[in-house]
Amino acid sequence: MFSYELLHIDKHTGARAGVFHTPHGDIETPIFMPVGTAATVKSLLPSTLHELGTQILLSNTYHLYLRPGSDIVRRAGGLHKFMNWNKPILTDSGGFQVFSLGDLRKITDDGVTFSSHIDGSKHVFTPESVMATEHDLGADVIMAFDECSTYGCSKEYARSAMNRTHKWLDRCAKAHTNGVQMLFPIIQGNMFADLRVESVKYVRDYAQCGIAVGGLSVGEPDQIMYEMLDVIRPYLPDNMPRYLMGVGTPDYILEGIERGIDMCDCVLPTRIARNGTAMTTHGKVVVRNGCYREDFSPLDEECDCYCCKNFSKAYLRHLVNCKEILAGELLSIHNIRFLLKLVEGAREAIKQDAFTDYKREFYAKYYKK
Amino acid sequence: MFSYELLHIDKHTGARAGVFHTPHGDIETPIFMPVGTAATVKSLLPSTLHELGTQILLSNTYHLYLRPGSDIVRRAGGLHKFMNWNKPILTDSGGFQVFSLGDLRKITDDGVTFSSHIDGSKHVFTPESVMATEHDLGADVIMAFDECSTYGCSKEYARSAMNRTHKWLDRCAKAHTNGVQMLFPIIQGNMFADLRVESVKYVRDYAQCGIAVGGLSVGEPDQIMYEMLDVIRPYLPDNMPRYLMGVGTPDYILEGIERGIDMCDCVLPTRIARNGTAMTTHGKVVVRNGCYREDFSPLDEECDCYCCKNFSKAYLRHLVNCKEILAGELLSIHNIRFLLKLVEGAREAIKQDAFTDYKREFYAKYYKK
Numbered sequence: 001m002f003s004y005e006l007l008h009i010d011k012h013t014g015a016r017a018g019v020f021h022t023p024h025g026d027i028e029t030p031i032f033m034p035v036g037t038a039a040t041v042k043s044l045l046p047s048t049l050h051e052l053g054t055q056i057l058l059s060n061t062y063h064l065y066l067r068p069g070s071d072i073v074r075r076a077g078g079l080h081k082f083m084n085w086n087k088p089i090l091t092d093s094g095g096f097q098v099f100s101l102g103d104l105r106k107i108t109d110d111g112v113t114f115s116s117h118i119d120g121s122k123h124v125f126t127p128e129s130v131m132a133t134e135h136d137l138g139a140d141v142i143m144a145f146d147e148c149s150t151y152g153c154s155k156e157y158a159r160s161a162m163n164r165t166h167k168w169l170d171r172c173a174k175a176h177t178n179g180v181q182m183l184f185p186i187i188q189g190n191m192f193a194d195l196r197v198e199s200v201k202y203v204r205d206y207a208q209c210g211i212a213v214g215g216l217s218v219g220e221p222d223q224i225m226y227e228m229l230d231v232i233r234p235y236l237p238d239n240m241p242r243y244l245m246g247v248g249t250p251d252y253i254l255e256g257i258e259r260g261i262d263m264c265d266c267v268l269p270t271r272i273a274r275n276g277t278a279m280t281t282h283g284k285v286v287v288r289n290g291c292y293r294e295d296f297s298p299l300d301e302e303c304d305c306y307c308c309k310n311f312s313k314a315y316l317r318h319l320v321n322c323k324e325i326l327a328g329e330l331l332s333i334h335n336i337r338f339l340l341k342l343v344e345g346a347r348e349a350i351k352q353d354a355f356t357d358y359k360r361e362f363y364a365k366y367y368k369k
Numbered sequence: 370m371f372s373y374e375l376l377h378i379d380k381h382t383g384a385r386a387g388v389f390h391t392p393h394g395d396i397e398t399p400i401f402m403p404v405g406t407a408a409t410v411k412s413l414l415p416s417t418l419h420e421l422g423t424q425i426l427l428s429n430t431y432h433l434y435l436r437p438g439s440d441i442v443r444r445a446g447g448l449h450k451f452m453n454w455n456k457p458i459l460t461d462s463g464g465f466q467v468f469s470l471g472d473l474r475k476i477t478d479d480g481v482t483f484s485s486h487i488d489g490s491k492h493v494f495t496p497e498s499v500m501a502t503e504h505d506l507g508a509d510v511i512m513a514f515d516e517c518s519t520y521g522c523s524k525e526y527a528r529s530a531m532n533r534t535h536k537w538l539d540r541c542a543k544a545h546t547n548g549v550q551m552l553f554p555i556i557q558g559n560m561f562a563d564l565r566v567e568s569v570k571y572v573r574d575y576a577q578c579g580i581a582v583g584g585l586s587v588g589e590p591d592q593i594m595y596e597m598l599d600v601i602r603p604y605l606p607d608n609m610p611r612y613l614m615g616v617g618t619p620d621y622i623l624e625g626i627e628r629g630i631d632m633c634d635c636v637l638p639t640r641i642a643r644n645g646t647a648m649t650t651h652g653k654v655v656v657r658n659g660c661y662r663e664d665f666s667p668l669d670e671e672c673d674c675y676c677c678k679n680f681s682k683a684y685l686r687h688l689v690n691c692k693e694i695l696a697g698e699l700l701s702i703h704n705i706r707f708l709l710k711l712v713e714g715a716r717e718a719i720k721q722d723a724f725t726d727y728k729r730e731f732y733a734k735y736y737k738k
Contacts, residue, residue: 039687043412043694047675068662068687076665076683084679293437296445306416310453314445318408318437325412325694 002140002182002209004240010355013258017350020210020241020262022140023180024080024088025055029241030257030346032248032339033058033090033265038067039083041336042270043329046084052305052337053344056088056140058265061133062097065123066116070136078138090141090184090265093130093172096148096214096246107147109164127171135178141210144172146186151219158190166202173206184243186214191224193231200235211236212243213261217252225252229259236260250279250342250366254359257346269335274328276320279338283366285313287331292317305337306330371509371551371578373609379724382627386719389579389610389631391509392549393449393457394424398610399626399715401617401708402427402459402634407436408452410705411639412698415453421674421706422713425457425509427634430502431466434492435485439505447507459510459553459634462499462541465517465583465615476516478533496540504547510579513541515555520588527559535571542575553612555583560593562600569604580605581612582630586621594621598628605629619648619711619735623728626715638704643697645689648707652735654682656700661686674706675699 005019020027034041034049037060041049049057059079064070076082079089098105098112105114111126127145134142145168149161165188176183185203189195204211213232216225229244236242241262247253248266256264269279278285280300285292287299292313299316300308307316307330319327342362349358374388389396403410403418406429410418418426428448433439445451448458467474467481474483480495496514503511514537518530534557545552554572558564573580582601585594598613605611610631616622617635625633638648647654649669654661656668661682668685669677676685676699688696711731718727 038691038693039684040693040695043698045417045675045695045698046679048414063691067691068683072663072683072687075663076681082681082684084684294441294444306414310415312445312451314437314441315408315451315453318441322407322432322436324407324409325697326409326414328694329412329414329698 001180004209006238008351010350011353013355014260015257015346015350015355016260016262017347018241018262022088022182024086024140027055027088027263028347029262030343030350031055031263032253032343033263034270034336035060035265035267036083036085037267038063039073039079041332042274043325043332044336048306048333049085049336050087052333053340054087054336056090056263057085058090058092059083059137059139060094060097061091061130061137062094062101064091064137065094065133066118070133074136074138080138088141089139091134091137091139091143092245093134093143093145094125095130095143095146098125099148099150107164109167127168128175131172131175135176135181138181140181142176142181142183143212144169144183144185144206146188146214148188148215148218149190151191153190155190155192155195158192158195161190162188162195162199166199169203169206182209184210184212186212186245187232188215189228190215191220191228193227196228196232197235200232204235204237207237207240209240210243211240212245214245216244217247222251222255226255226259229256229261233260248339250339250362253339253342254346254362257343257350258355258359269339270332273331273335276327276331278331279335281365283368287313287316287327288320289317299334300338303334303337303341305334307334370549373578375607377720379719380722382724383629384626384715384719384724385629385631386716387610387631391457391551393455393509396424396457396632397716398631399712399719400424400632401622401712402632403639403705404429404634404636405452405454406636407432408442408448410701411643412694412701413639413705417675417702418454418705419456421702422709423456423705425459425632426454427459427461428452428506428508429463429466430460430499430506431463431470433460433506434463434502435487439502443505443507449507457510458508460503460506460508460512461614462503462512462514463494464499464512464515467494468517468519476533478536496537497544500541500544504545504550507550509550511545511550511552512581513538513552513554513575515557515583517557517584517587518559520560522559524559524561524564527561527564531557531559531564531568535568538572538575551578553579553581555581555614556601557584558597559584560589560597562596565597565601566604569601573604573606576606576609578609579612580609581614583614585613586616591620591624595624595628598625598630602629617708619708619731622708622711623715623731626712626719627724627728638708639701642700642704645696645700647700648704650734652737656682656685656696657689658686668703669707672703672706672710674703676703
């Protein structure tokens with residue numbers, strides 16, 4: 001039911017173009033995954049996401065576990081049916097959220113006890129309980145329960161979190177026996193090259209058709225992130241997709257792809273959209289700015305999205321100014337389309353061994369200021 | 370450019386089915402107009418409004434005058450282009466909002482001085498300035514500047530406000546000479562039958578292809594509103610659409626249609642949607658209620674909208690619970706579709722002289738509780 005087809009490797013960089021076959025359809029890689037935290041990509045209809053060319057969505061186990069509860073989603077017939085999305089879905093494990101959103105968390109080797117950020121109620125996540133929750137949700141790809149240690153922690157702590165992640169992975173693999181969902185193990189190791197190598201060597205044995213890199217893009221300097229990707233690269237399996245978690249800026253996406261990454265996700269395009277900011281061919285645009293008051297040109301002349309085809313910057317600025325919901329909606333449409341076009345372009349460039357040029361040309365326009 | 374074609378009169382009630390021809394297309398009447406206050410029907414893409422069968426939108430002059438400013442809309446090429454809506458638009462005159470939203474208003478025979486509800490800045494609306502603003506906006510139908518006296522005011526005050534409205538209408542008509550937009554005069558007179566008759570007799574002389582009833586549905590008992598519609602009815606011109614302002618509950622819409630009304634508008638369907646409430650064939654549904662936690666059936670089995678075709682009450686409840694934007698969006702889609710279907714059904718029933726049965730059957734289901 002799951003397989004990865006490697007179509008082409010860019011001969012200058014090693015960037016990969018491929019197809020990830022899943023039960024809910026094929027995903028052309030490299031791909032960006034919009035995030036639908038609570039079983040909705042905020043403000044967007046599924047039909048709109050289809051029109052944008054979205055191939056796979058990510059949804060958050062932590063949030064769905066708390067609301068509406070994974071039992072409800074299971075009884076609804078699974079997440080695809082519940083949220084009316086018939087293409088592939090990936091659920092994270094809740095590990096990251098437990099550490100970033102949950103209060104009063106207590107980590108033991110058995111699992112994590114935490115208080116809900118919504119009502120303070122107490123909950124326990126273990127590798128086994130997380131697998132059960134992800135089974136209820138029924139996504140195509142499910143992530144192993146891991147501990148993402150914070151940037152800046154000691155090497156000693158990073159090692160113990162990594163070791164715990166490895167033990168939890170073993171328990172996840174044992175608990176995941178349904179055979180219809182694909183478990184992605186997660187490489188941890190914080191910003192320590194030797195730990196990263198140790199981790200990739202450990203977790204790749206659990207990878208059947210997909211492996212993930214966690215704990216990056218958490219505040220570290222760009223070069224450190226790139227270095228971590230470089231050190232693990234020789235050890236990554238070739239015959240499956242590699243997923244770089246939580247990455248959504250154009251440079252991180254392209255640098256990841258250049259380092260052999262096939263999948264990534266981030267709330268960034270939709271979050272900054274609701275905040276009135278757009279990513280365009282010529283860099284970031286803060287739509288609220290007074291200079292757009294009478295700018296009747298589209299947000300991005302080179303974009304083919306519904307927002308850019310039909311509305312002016314002056315209109316978008318008006319909506320942002322009035323705090324109209326449609327502002328975040330139209331900018332979300334644009335920003336998602338922008339990142340999907342970015343990876344589409346990367347995919348085509350890779351097939352023509354032209355990824356380096358593609359990246360350089362993109363950077364020249366986007367980061368010119 | 371404007372004309373009204375009377376297709377059929379229900380022989381039992383006198384309810385009318387017709388077509389209102391405008392520069393941006395034909396409107397089948399009776400019709401409900403969704404409200405796009407700030408040049409956006411909150412949270413809905415224009416493409417979604419098209420799919421719902423929306424034939425005409427209302428937008429608010431007061432809001433657009435303040436933000437972004439009617440000069441911006443004019444320079445954008447008019448409201449149709451600015452908000453990407455190529456079907457008919459009607460703009461109100463701002464009269465109602467000046468009285469309900471503006472602070473520190475001062476009314477003289479010349480016009481109204483008020484402070485913006487946004488930043489407290491001082492502004493003056495006169496019949497001439499309102500016509501200029503509505504010309505800038507460029508809607509198909511523009512409303513005359515009127516004073517809507519509050520429910521419960523003295524007859525003396527109601528009369529003076531009515532007289533002022535009549536004088537302002539005269540000035541609006543003189544100031545409106547562009548020949549491409551249709552000015553609708555407004556009948557006032559508060560809840561006083563003799564004033565209403567006096568008003569309709571006065572303003573109908575200004576009506577070329579459309580006349581409106583203002584100052585109803587402002588807090589008065591239902592029966593008083595119906596009585597006001599009954600008393601003016603014999604004096605209404607037959608050869609043009611009659612617009613009942615600010616009406617959006619199913620009963621008000623149907624009672625209006627029964628009394629010869631062709632057009633109505635209200636923020637109700639979208640406002641209650643954002644509040645988590647739906648209008649359905651079987652009455653109002655407060656989606657947040659716990660009883661829908663595991664209700665995997667659609668909101669309204671008899672509805673053909675995107676929300677009802679694709680989502681369950683359990684999903685909608687989850688979205689409302691999580692304060693997700695998509696909740697208000699999907700419920701807005703449903704509620705607008707619900708009212709558009711209500712008037713579509715009325716139109717068909719009228720053509721078959723079956724409006725009375727249609728209304729009775731609707732009431733039996735909707736108000737059965």
